[in-house]
Amino acid sequence: xxxxxxxxxxxxxxxxxxxxxxxxxxxxxxxxxxxxxxxxxxxxxxxxxxxxxxxxxxxxxxxxxxxxxxxxxxxxxxxxxxxxxxxxxxxxxxxxxxxxxxxxxxxxxxxxxxxxxxxxxxxxxxxxxxxxxxxxxxxxxxxxxxxxxxxxxxxxxxxxxxxxxxxxxxxxxxxxxxxxxxxxxxxxxxxxxxxxxxxxxxxxxxxxxxxxxxxxxxxxxxxxxxxxxxxxxxxxxxxxxxxxxxxxxxxxx
Amino acid sequence: xxxxxxxxxxxxxxxxxxxxxxxxxxxxxxxxxxxxxxxxxxxxxxxxxxxxxxxxxxxxxxxxxxxxxxxxxxxxxxxxxxxxxxxxxxxxxxxxxxxxxxxxxxxxxxxxxxxxxxxxxxxxxxxxxxxxxxxxxxxxxxxxxxxxxxxxxxxxxxxxxxxxxxxxxxxxxxxxxxxxxxxxxxxxxxxxxxxxxxxxxxxxxxxxxxxxxxxxxxxxxxxxxxxxxxxxxxxxxxxxxxxxxxxxxxxxxxxxxxxxxxxxxxxxxxxxxxxxxxxxxxxxxxxxxxxxxxxxxxxxxxxxxxxxxxxxxxxxxxxx
Numbered sequence: 001x002x003x004x005x006x007x008x009x010x011x012x013x014x015x016x017x018x019x020x021x022x023x024x025x026x027x028x029x030x031x032x033x034x035x036x037x038x039x040x041x042x043x044x045x046x047x048x049x050x051x052x053x054x055x056x057x058x059x060x061x062x063x064x065x066x067x068x069x070x071x072x073x074x075x076x077x078x079x080x081x082x083x084x085x086x087x088x089x090x091x092x093x094x095x096x097x098x099x100x101x102x103x104x105x106x107x108x109x110x111x112x113x114x115x116x117x118x119x120x121x122x123x124x125x126x127x128x129x130x131x132x133x134x135x136x137x138x139x140x141x142x143x144x145x146x147x148x149x150x151x152x153x154x155x156x157x158x159x160x161x162x163x164x165x166x167x168x169x170x171x172x173x174x175x176x177x178x179x180x181x182x183x184x185x186x187x188x189x190x191x192x193x194x195x196x197x198x199x200x201x202x203x204x205x206x207x208x209x210x211x212x213x214x215x216x217x218x219x220x221x222x223x224x225x226x227x228x229x230x231x232x233x234x235x236x237x238x239x240x241x242x243x244x245x246x247x248x249x250x251x252x253x
Numbered sequence: 254x255x256x257x258x259x260x261x262x263x264x265x266x267x268x269x270x271x272x273x274x275x276x277x278x279x280x281x282x283x284x285x286x287x288x289x290x291x292x293x294x295x296x297x298x299x300x301x302x303x304x305x306x307x308x309x310x311x312x313x314x315x316x317x318x319x320x321x322x323x324x325x326x327x328x329x330x331x332x333x334x335x336x337x338x339x340x341x342x343x344x345x346x347x348x349x350x351x352x353x354x355x356x357x358x359x360x361x362x363x364x365x366x367x368x369x370x371x372x373x374x375x376x377x378x379x380x381x382x383x384x385x386x387x388x389x390x391x392x393x394x395x396x397x398x399x400x401x402x403x404x405x406x407x408x409x410x411x412x413x414x415x416x417x418x419x420x421x422x423x424x425x426x427x428x429x430x431x432x433x434x435x436x437x438x439x440x441x442x443x444x445x446x447x448x449x450x451x452x453x454x455x456x457x458x459x460x461x462x463x464x465x466x467x468x469x470x471x472x473x474x475x476x477x478x479x480x481x482x483x484x485x486x487x488x489x490x491x492x493x494x495x496x497x498x499x500x501x502x503x504x505x506x507x508x509x510x511x512x513x514x515x516x517x518x519x520x521x522x523x524x525x526x527x528x529x530x531x532x533x534x535x536x537x538x539x540x541x542x543x544x545x546x547x548x549x550x551x552x553x554x555x556x557x558x559x560x561x562x563x564x565x566x567x568x569x570x571x572x573x
Contacts, residue, residue, distance in 0.1 A: 013522075035490070093354075094363035117503055123345075123366045124503075128322065128354025137433035138321060138355075141347055143496075158347075159497050161442035165321060167434040177490040214363025214401075215393035218379060223390045226528060226547040231540075234554025240562045243513075243534055244570065246550050250511050250532050252454050252478065253570050 001053040001147070001169070004109040005044045005077065006100060006130070007037040009061050009068035010120040033068040036115030038182035040175050041072045043145055044113050045183070051147060054078045056107060060088060060099050066198055073193035074185035080196070081107075085203035092213050093121075097129035102206035105134060111152065112172040116141055124174070131172040139165050140174040255283030255373065258338040258399070260329070261301065261309075262349050263318070265439075266293030270411060270450075271344035273304050277409040279342055280305030282373050287418070288332065290325050291317035295420055302418030304411070309418045310336070314425040321434035322351040324427040329356050331426035338399045340378050342371070345403040353403055362397035367502075369408045378402070387502075387525035406450070407506045407529065442495070449498065452481035455509045455527070457500055459485035461516020461537060461556055465493035470560035471515060477567040483507065485523045501526035515556040519544025536560070 012030040044055040057072045059065050060083040069080035083103050091099065104112060112134065117124030131138035142154035143162060153166040157176055185193070203210075232242055247253045257279045262269040272287075279285045287306040289297050294311040301309050310332065316324045329341075329352070341356075343349040345367055357364040368380040369390075377395060380402045384391045395402065449455060456478065458471035468488075475482040483500040484493070500507055501523040512530035517523060519535070519542055527533070528547065535548035536556045545551035552559065 013520075092363055093366070094357060097358060124350060125354050125357075125364065125366050128351045129358040132326070132355040132358035137323065138351060139434055140321070140351060155440075156436075157496050158439075161440045163436050164438040164440065165434055165436050171434070176496065178492055178496070211361070212396055214357070214397055215365050215380070215395055218392040218394050220384060220389050220391045223383065223387055225388075226533070226549075228546045229549035229551065231545055231548075231551040231553060234552050234559060236558075237562075239536070239552040239554045239559045240566050242550055242552060243536075243559075243563055244566050246532060246534055247478075247511065247567070248570075252511050253567055 001047065001051050001110040002107065003044045003047060003053060003055045004104050004107055004112045005037065005040045005055060005057050005072070006112065006114045007041065007057050007059045007068055007072055008034045008118050009059065009065040010034045010118060013119045031064065031067070033071045034115060034119050036117070036119060036177050037072070038075070039177055039179050040113045040115050041075055041077055042180045042182040043175055045076045046180065047111070047145070047147055056081065056109070058100060058103050059083070060091070060096055069198050070193055071185065073196045073198075074190040075183055076189055078196065080198040081201060082198055083201045083206065087203040087210060092215070093123065093125040094129055094214060095211065097126045097133055098208050099206055100126070100130055101133035102208050103201055104130075108170070110169040111147070112136070114172065114174045116174040116176050127172060127174045134172065137167040137171045138174070139167055139171055142173050142175045143179050145173060145175065145179070255339040256337060257283045257285045258336070258341040259285060259287045259306070260341060260343045260349060260352065261287050261289035261294070261297060262344055262346060263289065263291045263293045263297065264348075266291070266296070268293070268297045268300055269344065269346070271346060271406045273300065273411045274406065274409045275342045275344060275404055276301065276304040276306060277412050278371060280414060282340065282371070282378075286310055286336070286338070288329060290328055291315070298418050298420045302416050303413050305414045305416065306418040309420050310423045311420055312423050312425045314427065316425070316427055316432060319436055320432050321436065322355050323431035323433060324425070325352045326355040326359060327428050327431050328423070328426045330359055332423060333399065340371070340395070340400045340402065343401070343403045345405045350403055353401055357401050362401065364401035364403065365393050365395060366403040368402050368404050371402050371404065383525055385521065387521055387528060405506055407508055447475070447479065447481040449481045449483055449500065449505045449507055452507065452509050454478050454480035454511045454513070455483050455500070455507050455530070456480050456513045456515065457483035457485065457517060457527070458488065458515050458556075459517030460487045461518070462488075463557065467557055468493055470557065470564070474513070474560050474564045474567070477564045477571070485517045485520070514544055514548070515560055517544055518542045519547065
């Protein structure tokens with residue numbers, strides 16, 4: 001089966017983040033392959049190992065996002081496609097979905113795998129849009145995936161458990177971070193990744209119009225911040241005493 | 254007067270609280286119609302009317318509950334030309350965002366997600382979106398008609414306005430090819446006894462607890478206080494505790510009277526989900542942890558030592 005995994009390069013979630021002067025999330029600091037996407041790649045590789053086929057990584061981002069694809073290739077994915085163009089800078093979810101759909105469509109994958117949401121944006125709007133644009137059903141929030149013939153079954157995480165949801169291929173699934181422990185790239189994998197193909201697509205290659213964004217930013221202000229209250233060093237008893245006093249003042253005990 | 258649609262989310266036939274929250278704002282913005290699809294739609298009309306809906310556009314076809322997103326998208330898209338709403342409000346929940354995403358893509362309009370408010374301005378709508386993990390708030394003017402805006406849970410208080418909604422039976426309009434992603438079974442797993450979203454007190458744990466084997470300290474304090482137990486994304490992703498316990502951008506939004514954060518550094522991913530708490534208590538070893546800059550009481554110390562003592566103190570106090 002042919003599997004496309006969407007991947008994104010994001011600011012390292014473990015590093016402090018900053019905003020650029022144009023209020024986009026700064027990408028000049030440490031950037032990494034989105035940890036959620038590593039789980040998507042892992043599931044893609046597991047399905048390929050079980051059923052044969054190919055795993056193709058598709059990303060949209062600056063030229064530098066090639067590194068994120070390269071990391072996935074060193075884990076074992078077969079090739080990559082990077083959509084990169086200044087005209088796509090600061091794209092909203094819908095333009096991102098259209099660009100990805102234009103890149104993925106010609107591949108005619110049996111399965112598209114995305115993370116439920118990215119680490120930096122965290123709104124999870126691209127996958128359902130992508131599913132609609134590709135004309136496939138969506139199986140989301142998967143914490144478990146099985147493929148039997150043309151049938152895909154996922155356990156879709158819910159607030160109090162999960163739903164068993166199934167569809168025929170081609171379909172799109174989104175996976176949660178807990179679905180699988182991503183493998184480490186072996187030295188052999190890293191070497192092999194160097195010669196794997198990463199195809200670059202410019203905006204003009206996609207055959208789409210930029211279109212009007214859904215929103216125009218009218219202004220950005222600092223949120224009302226909470227003020228720091230009292231900070232005490234615990235000495236073995238003062239911490240508990242202070243907390244008890246707060247709980248009593250709040251009338252919860 | 255602008256025409257506002259609210260998309261009702263029905264969970265096993267029951268209206269979600271977020272739907273009612275949306276009505277609080279929707280009725281200030283214009284004439285409100287609620288689109289309610291699936292079993293329970295007609296029964297929900299009474300509550301929807303009491304909270305400000307003028308009409309409930311309803312269809313009870315079981316396919317809306319059985320198949321993911323596509324049937325609802327079909328129905329909404331079919332209703333749009335005749336109804337012509339100016340604004341469609343969805344809750345920013347896993348189920349609703351799948352419908353909203355597909356609908357926006359089908360209409361070719363895009364949407365504004367993760368908003369915490371929406372206002373009328375200059376004949377259109379402006380949504381307030383927490384940005385950069387809630388440290389900033391962006392104002393987005395919606396360009397499309399209909400504007401589609403997804404609103405975070407707990408953004409508005411539920412309040413009744415009195416009234417009765419007319420129930421209008423609408424066609425299901427489900428395309429032949431849309432019965433694809435099918436929900437075949439629903440599995441209930443053991444959940445916390447106190448619901449996180451409704452809890453008056455929440456005790457949450459993070460990476461600072463060292464490992465999953467120490468998370469019982471959080472549960473024990475929560476039990477002693479009659480609180481709900483929560484967690485940061487870091488420990489949910491690491492598999493220590495189930496996703497249902499996650500508080501933050503991608504988890505639950507809570508507004509308890511007291512929020513106790515133990516071993517949570519205060520990444521914005523987390524704080525956006527809990528900064529509405531009345532009182533925040535943070536326990537953290539690191540004096541520079543961001544959570545200490547927003548807590549009403551910050552204790553610099555080891556949560557593993559403080560939590561059990563605190564649990565004992567609470568039990569002793571409650572015993573009196």
